[in-house]
Amino acid sequence: MTTQTSLTGSKADWLADRALRGLIGTLMRLPYETRVRMMGSALRRTIGPLAGYRKRAEQNLALIYPDMGVIDRRRIAQECCDNFGRTVIENYSWREFGKTLKDIKPQGDGLDVLSDAIAAQRPILFVTGHFGNHEAPRQVLTAMGHSIGGLYRPMQNAYFNDHYAKTMTSWGGPVFAQGRRGTMGFMRHLRGGGMGTLLYDVSARGPILPFLGHPAKTSLSAAEIALKLDAVMIPYFGIRQADGLSFQVEIEAPIAHDTPENMLLAMNARLEAQIARNPSQWFWVHRRWKKGGKRLAQDARTDNRAVR
Structure with a gap:
């Protein structure tokens, strides 16, 4: 594995990109609706928590809605990550996305x-x-x-x-x-x-x-x-x-x-x-x-x- 590239960035950025490219490449082989649901699930269940997205979403929700309960904050943060994942793969699938619209x-x-x-x-x-x-x-x-x-x-x-x-x-x-x-x-x-x-x-x-x-x-x-x-x-x-x-x-x-x-x-x-x-x-x-x-x-x- 080599990190030689004309782009600049940290090794962590490069590794994160490799992982995401691999996931997107795999999902793009699947039927459109399946890949959208699976990318949403991946951001909701694994990538979102591991990357800190869910935690950041919960922190922002606590700032804006201080009276909101922990359970509701977690639910909205999870749904946010799901929507984030779906949006990413929809935009990579722009031809099929256009057909659905x-x-x-x-x-x-x-x-x-x-x-x-x-x-x-x-x-x-x-x-x-x-x-x-x-x-x-x-x-x-x-x-x-x-x-x-x-x-x-x-x-x-x-x-x-x-x-x-x-x-x-x-x-x-x-x-x-x-x-x-x-x-x-x-x-x-x-x-x-x-x-x-x-x-x-x-x-x-x-x-x-x-x-x-x-x-x-x-x-x-x-x-x-x-x-x-x-x-x-x-x-x-x-x-x-x-x-x-x-x-x-x-x-x-x-x-x-x-x-x-x-x-x-x-x-x-x-x-x-x-x-x-x-x-x-x-x-x-x-x-x-x-x-x-x-x-x-x-x-x-x-x-x-x-x-x-």
Whole structure:
């Protein structure tokens, strides 16, 4: 076994990637529904606990819902890991995933606005979170004939990111990695009436805004891009249904143009409402709230001065 590669990362990252590649490669030989269920089960029963995902999810749930019982926290954390695993393998299985979504009709208050923006050739920026399967809406709209680009945040494990990124660039519109060059490419795609999607709900450089009642660093990129390009900013969500395989796609009313901070507060409220309805479908495994107390307050003052 050799660790020689053009990528950089720790040996632990490399070993973790080898293990995950082996699991994904094995599951991809199975029928689609079987592989989705098995990947969900693997994250729920073994990988999630061993990797610390379940523990982190339980810690985040305890922070946000301090009155929730231990049993309920464990249940939601397990369901979260199950959804996480299903989402990963669905996105690797993008052809079959698309076929399962082909008969879905999007619903929601944003459909008329979307149609008007398309007719006016106005840029459209879809914004969503790591909820349900965030690629389901893009799959559904792509099947309807739209080209939707993406701006994504590379994963910390460079080895895993190397092949996971390929799943996002194999279909739909062009996908760009976050950073100056990627953001500029993404904006060029949007200009002149293009469509793009952006996930915003991870800890990132930006001001500290309340999310689920606690301060969290929040990127303003979505609002800043929408304002710069006069793009309509539309939240959308792919909500997993009770069978664990099908989805409902909701296209919500657009976020009104305002200050970037107010636009992200409004987006937080939209995502919070989805989480309230289906708490296990949000990725509680993320380190969304990284610091506490005095340090967060200091960061808030620094970041907010930088925005001004």
